[in-house]
Amino acid sequence: MSRSVLWFRRDLRLHDNPALLAAAASEQVLPLFVIDPRLWGPSGPRRRAYLAASLRALDASIGGALVIRRGNPAEVVAAVARDVDAGAVHVAADYQPYGRERDNRVQQAQALAAARIELVRTGSPYVVAPGRVRKADGEPYTVYSPFYRAWLRHGWRDPAPDPGPVAWLSGVADEGLPDVADIADLPIAGEDEARRIWQGFLDSDEPGSGVGGYGANRERPDLPGTTRMSVHLKYGEVHPRTMLADLAGVPAEQQTGAETLRGELAWRDFYADVLFHRPDSARAYYKPAMASMHYDSGPDAAAALSAWQQGRTGFPIVDAGMRQLLREGWMHNRLRMIVASFLVKDLHLEWTAGARWFMRQLVDGELSSNQHGWQWVAGSGTDAAPYFRIFNPVTQGQRFDPDGDYVRRYVPELRHLPGRSVHTPWEAADGYAHGYPEQLVDHGVERREALARYQQLRE
DNA sequence: TTTTGAGTTGTTCGA
């Protein structure tokens, strides 16, 4: 009887799963998930709760066969594989810094080698695996647009076919899921839900949502214009190639929106590629020169960071975004840029402080996209925004939340202000009648200060 | 080999 282990990590689905297809070539498959303390703790209560829910959904979809173990994967995976007499352990390749190191440890584990059990990597969570798209001279791209063109030329596989009935191995000891905190406003987890959300986006003909208007609506936090697929991509409840295959089939009049969305998936691949080549850039400045910038520190800086985290900066669009993050663990992409710019250029704090807070709060928090999105705003990343590009939090609010609906949704102290006047409570006689905080800083002053510090850095 | 134009996401200022 040939057996294999399918070690799930961040690919919690059965459809379009090449590693599952590879594992299913053996007669029996043991589905395994390992709670790794080095990932479990740092992922924070929100992602722990989501992961637990996603694992429950996966377990239900394979008739309760999922085996959950806790501990160091290098020991646990080897022990399980040996105990069930598996010939191979199948995984989707992990390209992030910790995942690569962990998988190498597992591969070299004495227990695996002694039993001649192979660790087989098939597929990855990306459209094109990191390291594959390169310039003619073999070097990786450091600018998005040429990467995107080369990524399109490189192309990708069709979605993997379904494996048919799989004989899941049962009767193996299961430690079960650890207790997780009850989190309000958590998105529904699991592959079925991911596909339902995605299909709903594809089928939508409501104004302000769906593929057709994606190009314009995706910039509007007050509309349901985005796909909301980030968390499902993060946990691999859907593979991005499935999405690309569906996008290729949308009607001609929706191809503009489909093209924009393809670009967003390419950004995800691009930042994974950048982190693959520069694993240090998860923590360190991609452009080291920017580390010498003069950043604020001390009690005032700590108070400013706290006001930003709690959504009490006195800038309505910033506070709405930060409060949505606190409440839902998710924030619209436009808001992520606005609040990040505010932290770095108005409060003069390091991007690393903001990136840490995001990773603690975000249910979709993915290291490569998060860290490099922050580095982009801070002007220290690949293809970074010019440092002098400083968002004005008032005009950004007026432009992307033109009727003020988004701000009123998350900032109750401003609900009495009508329309776009919600973005400028200081201009209303009763703007502060319900306890909304006054502006923490003067944007004009801090903008000039940021530019002066940048000038100083160059000298 | 060298040159050249272009490059996700912006703002302000002055004409």
Add this chain to the structure above:
DNA sequence: GTCGAACAACTCAAA
């Protein structure tokens, strides 16, 4: 109100 320039420096890719 509208419009173009200025705000840097560097990489990439095509010519």
